[in-house]
Amino acid sequence: xxxxxxxxNGMLPQLPPxxxxxxxxxxxxxxxGLVSGCLPLFSIWNLPAGLFFxxxxxxxAVLSKRGKPFTQQAQLGLILSVIAFVCGILMALFVxxxxxxxxxxxxxxxxxxxxxxTATQALMPPKAPGE
Numbered sequence: 001x002x003x004x005x006x007x008x009n010g011m012l013p014q015l016p017p018x019x020x021x022x023x024x025x026x027x028x029x030x031x032x033g034l035v036s037g038c039l040p041l042f043s044i045w046n047l048p049a050g051l052f053f054x055x056x057x058x059x060x061a062v063l064s065k066r067g068k069p070f071t072q073q074a075q076l077g078l079i080l081s082v083i084a085f086v087c088g089i090l091m092a093l094f095v096x097x098x099x100x101x102x103x104x105x106x107x108x109x110x111x112x113x114x115x116x117x118t119a120t121q122a123l124m125p126p127k128a129p130g131e
Contacts, residue, residue, distance in 0.1 A: 022064035026077025029057035033084025050088025057081025 033053030061078035064071070070078065101109045102116075 020064070020071065020073065022060045023071050023074035023077055026057045026061035026064060026081060027073055028077075029053045029060060030077050030080025030082075030084055033057060033088065034080060048088065048092070050084045050091065052088075054081045054083075054085030054088055058085065 030053070033050045033056075036049035036053060057077055058081045061070070061074045061081060064074045064077075098112055102112045103109065
């Protein structure tokens with residue numbers, strides 16, 4: 001007699017193993033970390049996103065391994081997540097350097113202050129003629 005408990009017969013959807021689910025999330029978080037952390041977005045609050053998404057992607061890729069070799073999807077997620085994490089660290093160090101330099105009286109600090117002031121004035125809406 002056949003064992004019908006193991007056959008699916010199209011009745012229930014076949015769920016992917018948990019390792020591929022975590023590998024998918026690794027790719028997703030790594031890509032999201034690259035987009036949010038490495039591209040110069042116009043908000044300082046997006047700065048740590050590359051760090052957090054990259055770290056989360058690395059964790060998901062490592063957890064998807066489960067004693068087997070990395071799948072191609074997990075490898076891609078690991079690569080994207082490491083790049084996002086490194087870009088996030090570099091962006092954080094760059095922002096720290098710029099703000100630290102702006103506090104000094106060096107020519108580079110004056111240049112950063114002038115550049116930020118010019119960009120702020122350029123982004124402000126023009127004043128009406130009577131104001």
